[in-house]
Amino acid sequence: MKLKYGRKKLEFKIESSKVLDILKAKEKEGLAAPQAAVERALADPTGSAPLAELLTAKKIDDLVIIVNDVTRYTPYHHMLPPLLSIISEAGIKKEQVTFIVATGVHSPHSPEQNKEIFGKKIDGNYNFIYHNCDHNLADLGKLSTGNRLKINKKVAEADFVITTGVILPHYMAGFSGGRKSILPGVAGRESIENNHALMIDVIADPPEISENPISQEMFEAAAKVGVDFILNVVTNSSREIVQVTAGNYRQAWEDGINTSAEMYHLHLAKKADAAIVSSGGFPRDINIYQAQKALDHAEHAVKKGGTIIWVAECSEGYGEERFEKWMNEAQKPEDNVKRIKEKFLLGGHKAFAISKVAVEKEIILISDLTVEQTDNIFAKKMTSIQQAVDYLEEKYKGDYSVYILPQGSLTVPVVK
Structure with a gap:
């Protein structure tokens, strides 16, 4: 399978028995004129x-x-x-x-x-x-x-x-x-x-x-x-x-x-142990600030304590100065969750949005960010989707379920 990454696609393999569903939009045809x-x-x-x-x-x-x-x-x-x-x-x-x-x-x-x-x-x-x-x-x-x-x-x-x-x-x-x-x-x-x-x-x-x-x-x-x-x-x-x-x-x-x-609203019967989500390629993954929407959507489909493999090129890095500053200053994700409640600031709101996911779930990021930049947003850097999938196999000893979200910035899992 391939997922969008910037202006290209990254390929990986995963056992079909582990995949609960591939969450694609219920597409409507484009207008002829x-x-x-x-x-x-x-x-x-x-x-x-x-x-x-x-x-x-x-x-x-x-x-x-x-x-x-x-x-x-x-x-x-x-x-x-x-x-x-x-x-x-x-x-x-x-x-x-x-x-x-x-x-x-x-x-x-x-x-x-x-x-x-x-x-x-x-x-x-x-x-x-x-x-x-x-x-x-x-x-x-x-x-x-x-x-x-x-x-x-x-x-x-x-x-x-x-x-x-x-x-x-x-x-x-x-x-x-x-x-x-x-x-x-x-x-x-x-x-x-x-x-x-x-x-x-x-x-x-x-x-x-x-x-x-x-x-x-x-x-x-x-x-x-x-x-x-x-x-x-x-x-x-x-x-x-x-x-x-x-x-x-x-x-x-x-x-x-x-x-x-x-x-784009996709109704699910249950949450999975993990999700593999692409922010959808350029321009939706131009930086972490924009790509974050896909992480938020994927989070709704994953159990507490689960894992999210996030695919976003982020060729322009973090994308916003205050967001980067908050991430630099936080020692743990809970710091940003607490900080936003004390005083809301734009840029800080993205730090909060990523941190609130990191509090409850493990985030694996495949991007152009360095190891240090990735650690800084409370995620673990891996160099390919395949490496991350192999990590899932090891982490869950082969016993896990996963949703795949190729259009993560667009599709919204709804579990009721």
Whole structure:
């Protein structure tokens, strides 16, 4: 069997009798004409007038389109041409359109990455701004939770705001897309930290999406900003579009989450002794910070005291300065679990997420990280999946069960 690792695949063998199941997404076929589907969604949206009508109904001098960064693959080659065509037909000039890259607390793209994501034509003809969570923010006041909402000033002052994204499972917020373009996408650092601090209460036993406090606060933030229109897609593991949804920031997004859940929420009868999980290759395993989602998903499928073999290249190392600092300073995983409860800090939340798994389970990591870097995140480095499988045989004396998760960042085991 082969699992994705960066831009390549790693091969290994395991006795089929040990494998309870290979947890793959319940795939839906990609649309035969995805760009035409985008055009239809924009013309006949959910909970909203058609985009063309909205654009001509008010005076627009400054239109903002919020887009995902490199860590969240989104099929913009299908999504943006129809969107920009309608904007142009409404009489809005290119100079009046600004793309805001929703980096949250992430670093900005390189110029080469921007061209790869959005295409040379769009990159060269439109103004792109990378959100900075520490600068150029507008204070929109407090949310009902008490969290003060600070938002990218360009977004806050825009005459019309369109958000774009992809709807996939998310280990904290339930699903990505929709309201996440605002919070955390273009929010201030403190606003993001206060929102993500709620993860401590939900990560061990995720609630239904309608009861998820992280998602609820994100919706309130989107309403406060005044998102005018969204364009979201649901993609399969081959990154093909299976559904396009557009319109009202809540109704259109909710239209897509059922499709996403049908594909990626996998119901299990029981937990296994071990799991072998790939973060899904590039860009999902570009660094530990991003690859962590797969570890969290695999953890739900493994018994307390079990073993997780985690396959993630992490060519860019840890991926976030504070996360690395917390890992350097912790002597044992329990230190980070305790520390996050004393004061929640972004970056620290990833240290907590990995450490809480390490408290109860053994983590074997196959990556480009050094032995020292791997030890530092409370994992054991091995050089191949096969070496790790052989280790399982020895550890359990041949008597163990295992789940294999080839698409670990996407598939969510649900054991009830």
